[in-house]
Amino acid sequence: MAADEYKIDVKPEVLLMEQVLGPLADGELRVPRFQRPFVWRPEQILDLFDSIERGYPIGSLLFWETSEELASLDRIGDLPVPEPSPGRAVAYVLDGHQRLSTLYATLRRPADARRTTAQKDWMWWPFRVLGTGAEEGPSRYRHWKQAEPPPPYYLPLRSVLRTRDFLAFARDLEERATPNMDIDRLINEAELVAQRIRQYKIAVVRLVGGELSDAVEVFSRVNSTGQAMRPAQMVSALTYREKGQQTLADRLDGMVEQIADTGFGEVSSDAVFRAVLAVTGEDNVQEARWDVLAKRVQHKLQQAVDDTEEALERAVEFLRSENVGVPLARLIPYDAQLMLLTTFFHHCPEPDRHQMEELARWFWVTSWSGHFAGANSTQIKQAIQQMRRFAHGAESVTPDEERARPFPDRFDLRSARVRAFIIWELQEFPERLTADGEKVNPVDILARGATSAYRHVVIKAGLAAASSPANRLIMPTRPRISLRNTLLQLPEHLRGAVLASHGIPEEAWAKLAQGDDEGFIAERRAALAERERNFMARFGLSADTAEGETDIDTE
Structure with a gap:
């Protein structure tokens, strides 16, 4: 022909x-x-x-x-x-x-x-x-x-x-x-x-x-x-034939909704799609020839989707566990992490204690270091292969000689480094106090509005430091009362406990009371960065003491 x-x-x-x-x-x-x-x-x-x-x-x-x-x-x-x-x-x-x-x-x-x-x-x-x-x-x-x-x-x-x-x-x-x-x-x-x-x-x-x-x-x-057309749509179109059968796109949507119903929120459908491909045995899940790939995986796709669904649930359970402590899907630093964890739990549904600890180390190191920032198809392919080997008995999966990015200079949820900071900060200060000493759960507030939950303490035009994460708090206040004034008017008998619950040193509060806004931010930033570095050290990771530019990660 x-x-x-x-x-x-x-x-x-x-x-x-x-x-x-x-x-x-x-x-x-x-x-x-x-x-x-x-x-x-x-x-x-x-x-x-x-x-x-x-x-x-x-x-x-x-x-x-x-x-x-x-x-x-x-x-x-x-x-x-x-x-x-x-x-x-x-x-x-x-x-x-x-x-x-x-x-x-x-x-x-x-x-x-x-x-x-x-x-x-x-x-x-x-x-x-x-x-x-x-x-x-x-x-x-x-x-x-x-x-x-x-x-x-x-x-x-x-x-x-x-x-x-x-x-x-x-x-x-x-x-x-x-x-x-x-x-x-x-x-x-x-x-x-x-x-x-x-x-x-x-x-x-x-x-x-x-x-x-x-x-x-x-x-x-x-x-x-x-x-x-997104790759998931393409492969869904190229592999669907039987009437009455759910499309790949339908199954992906179903998995995303199922995870969201647990209160974790919507995970990335692209990450789930690439996890399905990895579960079928594919390594190139980033830039494949989708028509060729569709023909290759068509006959094993339905089973792979079933297997991915089970593995995804285990991956999310791990992310939400004390080993990592990611409370919401939107805070996962990189889609690749969810895809790779799902791949691991497919091959190793019942990991031992060493594997769980090593996975936690891998998560934190890759999050803080920006390991997957702009990762190309070859790097993702190698990461999938390494994760499979780890699932089948290799000693480690954490990349060597990584160094943490410095403390971010501005609060931007598009940055994996900022998302990693938030995950850590929510663990470090799990229960915040209001000005009246009442306990509030920051995760509940964050779930209702990611960026708006973190409010500015200092609002001042032209102050570069005002963009710092150290100038943000999750703290409800009374109507029409600013966060700054709420902190300055704390009752003396509650002040120490309230400030500690938000990671605000007494020295920083004193700077705020003296009208030294930049000093307040600098003192709190130094205290948070030191506590974060101490946490990093548990995983063998070090970081610069200086503040660094916030990288906006795109995947």
Whole structure:
């Protein structure tokens, strides 16, 4: 067979609204199951129609026409879609799921579709406000969230494509109109809106022929949102065949939700995906040829997902244990650490005491040293191999000759070094006291708002030291009372205990009381850094005494 026969033909075209929605209603245009679910907010639905009425472009859609049968969604938006007729050609939506779901579930909405005060119902009932009613708000498009019917000048968008339904709206308007309403003008405006929506031209790129791997490659390159298909989506698309079977993406989402339900929060789905690949025996989990990898792991993927689910639970249990003490998923310094721990617990579900202690040492050393900052595929590959060897009896897995990064100069949760500091600090000061001496759990407060939980003591423009972690506390105060004033007004009989519970030396408090803000921060920073270095020494790690620039880690 000639090589050209494998190539996809690319056919740009322009379609009217009904030419796009008709095939959806007939089951001949389908959304493959590897697409992410509908995630648009209600206001995005309104913005889409406002753009359409104004004639603004809404981005091109990408369809793939093929004889291959892909597992696809049985609902678009919240409306069911039929199976295609036997023998009819089928196209699949590769890009445009959110926009098409919005258009289909609103413009094709049945008159008897459920409409309640719940968002999952009213979000699919957008209205175009006609006449003077449009002056009541910033947008001509609204949702009606009340139980009673909307005003008569609210044009339901479900009626704009159907002549019979549009006439029913016009009759209802005439019956319910108040004396000050110009019915003819309102109906003319409604007809103009309907005409603009019906005649709106949508750019479509149709791919014809080729294999799924070709289509996925095109999608990953030309996605109109500017976001390439994630590796997990790619492998999910390339390995899913059987109807009724959960996709890899579904299973990954399920694992993330299961961990979140424990109160740990959402772990990285990318880390879980790469853990699945490592469990299958893959070493290159960073920059593989995803089409080649998908073919190689397809037949062992389901078992690997089951195994990963068990290993992931053990990895999270270890992270939350006293050996490490990570209270929340968002504080894990590097995604690679979660992936590697999951790999270890797959190969060694019941580690001995030495292995647990060595894993804790490995976690702290790699966190403080920035070991995985910008790690390339070769380094990750070597780390996976080392972790497997450790699971099967090697003495150590901790990298040699690492040195801790210095105490960070600013508080930024995008930094692994700062996240490691927070994990340590939560262990070092597990129970904080309020100004009244009441005990509060800092983890509970942190879980409700990561950055906002750590409040500034000193707020002063131009003071560089104000960005330091040493200028941050988790400490509730009374309404409209600053943290600084709360500290300065501590009752004398409680002051020592309150300050100690937050790691504030008496010397630092004295500087604050004297108005020496920079001195307060410097004293507390020195005290925290010394205590942190003492903790590091338990793992054979040393650090500079000087403060250093906070590195923003990206993975």
